[in-house]
Amino acid sequence: MAHVLQLDNETIEVVKTSRRGSIGLKVEPDRIALMVPKQFSDLTIESLIANEKDWLLDQIRKHQAEMPKKLVLKPGHELLLFGDKILYKEDHKTSVKSLQVILEGSCLTAYMQTARALKAPEITARKKVIQFLTQQLQGYLMEKVPLFAEQIAVSPTEITVRNYKSRWGSCYPDGRIQFNWRLAMAPKDVIDYVIQHELCHLVHPNHSPQYWQLVAEHCPDYETHKQWLKENGTALIHF
Structure with a gap:
C-alpha cells in the first residue's frame, strides 16, 4: 500500500514493504518512491522525512542528474x-x-x-x-x-x-x-x-x-x- 507526500516541489510515493529497519529511495523518470518498513506508522514516516529532508532532496537531485536526458528528435538521428x-x-x-x-x-x-x-x-x-x-x-x-x-x-x-x-x-x-x-x-x-x-x-x-x-x-x-x-x-x- 502506498500514499503520497510532498517534499518541496517533489512528489514522493511512500511504499510500505517487508524490509526491516532501513529505508530505500528509488528515483525513476516519472516516479519517486520511498520504501519504508511496513511497521512504521504514518507519524513515524512523516517525522523521518522531515528529519531527513535535506538528505532526501540531495539524493533525488543526484539521481535525476544522472538520468539520460530525453532524446530530442532531429533530422539525421x-x-x-x-x-x-x-x-x-x-x-x-x-x-x-x-x-x-x-x-x-x-x-x-x-x-x-x-x-x-x-x-x-x-x-x-x-x-x-x-x-x-x-x-x-x-x-x-x-x-x-x-x-x-x-x-x-x-x-x-x-x-x-x-x-x-x-x-x-x-x-x-x-x-x-x-x-x-x-x-x-x-x-x-x-x-x-x-x-x-x-x-x-x-x-x-x-x-x-x-x-x-x-x-x-x-x-x-x-x-x-x-x-x-x-x-x-x-x-x-x-x-
Missing part, C-alpha cells in the same frame, strides 16, 4: 526498429494534409509541410514516430503472441501496448498482458523473450525457480536477452 538502425529525416517541401511519418527503405521520413501550420512541429513529429513504433510492435505481437501462447499452453485474454517508463511488460491475473512500445526498438529475439517472459507468468505469477525453469524451456538463451535489455534498456526507456 539514428533510430532503431527491431534492432536495425534507421535514419530519421524531415521533408519540409512535400505538402501533406497532416504530419505523417513513413518508412522508406532504411529512412523514416517525417513530412512536415502541413496544410495548417503546427504550433509545435517537433512535438507532433515525435508523437508520430512513437505512434509508428507502436504500430510496428503491435503487428509483431499479433504474429508472435499466439504462437508462443500455444507452445506454453496459455490463453491471454488481451494484448495491448502502452507507455511504460520502467518496465517492458506486465501480466495481470485476469490474463491481460501489456507491453512497452519501446520494445519495437529491440531485436526481435529480445522481444520474443519478453513475450515468453510475460506469458510464463500466466502459469507462475511470480519469479520462483519453477517460473524461470519454464522460461528456460521455451527460451534457452533468455539470460543473453536479459543482458541486452540491461545494457541497452536505459537508452530505449529515455527515448
Whole structure:
C-alpha cells in the first residue's frame, strides 16, 4: 500500500514493504518512491522525512542528474526498429494534409509541410514516430503472441501496448498482458523473450525457480536477452 507526500516541489510515493529497519529511495523518470518498513506508522514516516529532508532532496537531485536526458528528435538521428538502425529525416517541401511519418527503405521520413501550420512541429513529429513504433510492435505481437501462447499452453485474454517508463511488460491475473512500445526498438529475439517472459507468468505469477525453469524451456538463451535489455534498456526507456 502506498500514499503520497510532498517534499518541496517533489512528489514522493511512500511504499510500505517487508524490509526491516532501513529505508530505500528509488528515483525513476516519472516516479519517486520511498520504501519504508511496513511497521512504521504514518507519524513515524512523516517525522523521518522531515528529519531527513535535506538528505532526501540531495539524493533525488543526484539521481535525476544522472538520468539520460530525453532524446530530442532531429533530422539525421539514428533510430532503431527491431534492432536495425534507421535514419530519421524531415521533408519540409512535400505538402501533406497532416504530419505523417513513413518508412522508406532504411529512412523514416517525417513530412512536415502541413496544410495548417503546427504550433509545435517537433512535438507532433515525435508523437508520430512513437505512434509508428507502436504500430510496428503491435503487428509483431499479433504474429508472435499466439504462437508462443500455444507452445506454453496459455490463453491471454488481451494484448495491448502502452507507455511504460520502467518496465517492458506486465501480466495481470485476469490474463491481460501489456507491453512497452519501446520494445519495437529491440531485436526481435529480445522481444520474443519478453513475450515468453510475460506469458510464463500466466502459469507462475511470480519469479520462483519453477517460473524461470519454464522460461528456460521455451527460451534457452533468455539470460543473453536479459543482458541486452540491461545494457541497452536505459537508452530505449529515455527515448
